[in-house]
Amino acid sequence: MSEIALTEIALTLGPVFFHWSPDRLLDFYRRIADEAPIDRVHVGEVVCGKRMPFSDPAWPAVIERLERGGKQVVLATLAAPATVRERRSVEDLCGDERLVEINDVSGLPSRSGKSFITGPFLNVYNEASAKFLIQLGAQTICPPVELSFAAIGAMALKCPGAEFEIFAFGRLPLALSGRCYHARIHGLHKDSCQFTCEQDPDGLSVDTLDDQQFLAVNGVQTLSNQVQAFCPAPDALVSKGVRRLRLSPQTCDMVEVARIYRRLADGKEEPEDARFALSCLDLPGTLVDGYAHAKPGWHVTAPA
């Protein structure tokens, strides 16, 4: 491998967590395909299987467009499959020739022996668990968001067999439930939810009784209200063996987010300048990076 390849930091666009309409998905990925300096794009519904009949028709065109734009497409799978239909979708996607993102152990039997990526919903907390998954076929590991950069780096250095990725941008996925909070807020039942989550394309803000911004809900998912903006210097990433930054879609200008991170990863922009540039975008919450620094997730700790 050349010197350049050894120091290169790649960018991943994670799956969209929110219930976006097929038109919105097509428009979003068309711009990503044409303009975003991202090499790998994860597509597919990961949060709620009930949304799949709406988004499924959009994916073939999205995938075709992204691949034509030179992106590597990864098929992301459900984080909590439950129904027969949801389980079958995980199994079908895991049979695909493309790379898949596994977000639940349910996907492992049908994917073992073939390459896969573990998403942030799969609990990989230490080098022994990472090695177990690598031996099954994991080639990229994006650990849960609560793990620090130091912990991910320590894992990466002990597991040369896989590439490690850190959740760098977007509202943080914090919890999943069997209960749908959008339905609950609207006095509905999950089984007849009326898809009110579609009204909140960045998630619905959850504030405390004292109006502190705190969390956001997205159907069965709870996210941070604040937006993760981990902006490490590229040599810090290289020295820790972390080779990928994951950017998680929000409704802000994700092409611009990708350009900022590309400049940061190429050493063309300082971390503080990258953070400032991100803060100028139309974001659903303020910037945080506590988790990466082994602090509470909502903390703002600045330099990497």
Next chain:
Amino acid sequence: MTTTRMELVCPAGTPATLRAAVQAGADAVYCGFRDETNARNFPGLNFSRDELAEGVRFAHDHGSKVLVAINTFARVDDVDIWKKAVDMAAESGADAIIAADFAVLDHVARNHKQIRLHLSVQAAAATPEAIGFYAAQFGIRRVVLPRVLSLQEIAALNRAIDVETEAFVFGGLCVMIEGRCYLSSYATGKSPNLNGVCSPPEMVSYDEEPSGTAARLSGFTIDRYGRGQPVGYPTLCKGRFKAGEKTSHLFEDPVSLNAGGMISGLKAAGVTALKIEGRQRGKGYVSEVVRAFRKAVDAVEEGGEAVDVDRLLAGQSEGARQTAGAYEKKWR
């Protein structure tokens, strides 16, 4: 329909509670070591190596089993702490280890084939594929079911898998899928998966203000109580929040699980063991709850009417409301 009697699995936070649970009729007790390897890592709780060995002797003398929970996720570079906990549990003569992390499960499967392996609720295995994977890879004999499944879903699951299932019937209720919730670390830096704690007491404050008491976690207001109102513990997911112009117990009301009325339904669904939550509880509480559930399970097993668990537990509800949780589909 299972033909064997259902097993009653009871919490033991201390050696005294272990003895109390056994004497009250527990078929099995579960406990953990006094460190971050178990999901109830609270001050003053849990067992040393010697206490566990003594507890196992006591339980076995009385015909009860001991299950050891080593069910947090091992820390990078410190996996040996978790492996040593497994080795100590095996040496103590315990009957099973309850684990969630691939690293811990793999260590048990490779080095302690003689001990039963139970998959912790923290692994959140809810499908035949996931449970089948853990069975094939590690030889798990039982799965503790995530608290998000309905009775119908549990019955369907049991028809599709070859391992035993254990279901929670009483105690604290996580509304999030356990093992996949990072809310506590987002607010406080400490979480169930990493530290074995949720909404830790050292981050709690009760602030007296003109309008009453604010219960806060790491500075975030989780709930607020008027003067003279009983003040609750600020567990993050049981708080009141504002969302969509509404103020409500958005995630879950401050309720606890009581599926005492569902014992026969759980038996019909093929469940092998019923679990009572509460390793943080004292021996008086544990004795009373175990005795009540012993009577209820025995009544169901003898084919009679289920005894009224609510009436038996009247002294333990502490005024808090109870729910049958996800076992009833309307919970969702």
